[in-house]
Amino acid sequence: GAGVSQSPSNKVTEKGKDVELRCDPISGHTALYWYRQRLGQGLEFLIYFQGNSAPDKSGLPSDRFSAERTGESVSTLTIQRTQQEDSAVYLCASSLVPGMNTEAFFGQGTRLTVV
Amino acid sequence: QKEVEQNSGPLSVPEGAIASLNCTYSDRGSQSFFWYRQYSGKSPELIMFIYSNGDKEDGRFTAQLNKASQYVSLLIRDSQPSDSATYLCAVTANQAGTALIFGKGTTLSVSS
Numbered sequence: 001g002a003g004v005s006q007s008p009s010n011k012v013t014e015k016g017k018d019v020e021l022r023c024d025p026i027s028g029h030t031a032l033y034w035y036r037q038r039l040g041q042g043l044e045f046l047i048y049f050q051g052n053s054a055p056d057k058s059g060l061p062s063d064r065f066s067a068e069r070t071g072e073s074v075s076t077l078t079i080q081r082t083q084q085e086d087s088a089v090y091l092c093a094s095s096l097v098p099g100m101n102t103e104a105f106f107g108q109g110t111r112l113t114v115v
Numbered sequence: 116q117k118e119v120e121q122n123s124g125p126l127s128v129p130e131g132a133i134a135s136l137n138c139t140y141s142d143r144g145s146q147s148f149f150w151y152r153q154y155s156g157k158s159p160e161l162i163m164f165i166y167s168n169g170d171k172e173d174g175r176f177t178a179q180l181n182k183a184s185q186y187v188s189l190l191i192r193d194s195q196p197s198d199s200a201t202y203l204c205a206v207t208a209n210q211a212g213t214a215l216i217f218g219k220g221t222t223l224s225v226s227s
Binding site for chain 1: 220
């Protein structure tokens, strides 16, 4: 596609429910990244995919968070048993080759609100 | 804990002036340094990155890196109202550059 696409753009969920956030990277981009941006905070790294593998999951905050990538394309970030502190904008980025040193393009994000 | 610090601002400059945005980082081993621009409600856009000490210029933007002082800055010359945004400083968290540590950002306001 023309850019990184994320869906939904907004999601309101009740505390305790599971949510799935989707990212469609730029076609051909092998590297994919998930970040979280809480209100008034900087972006926090969550996970990095190279192809369908996740060599770096160090930023996932708890075992309630998981992510997968299939077909070296679409990625899904799943948050189980959501908590209010999970409220944030979840941003996905992709790059042609690994490393943010090459230009990584961000999607518009999914704004998650847990009530 | 690796950290990136920025003054949250707002930094207010008149149109045509030079805006100077500053950033310090805690990890001496950091390799590459990035400046992103983020308009309100939008996703971050890469302005430029730098990995060698000294200055790197791209149009109206100049990034300056001083590894000894663990300091990186962004100068915007001839500031325009369209430059009003939050500027995020980021550094690589690992050698592969596959994760970045971001500062909280500095809000810049350019008045016409």
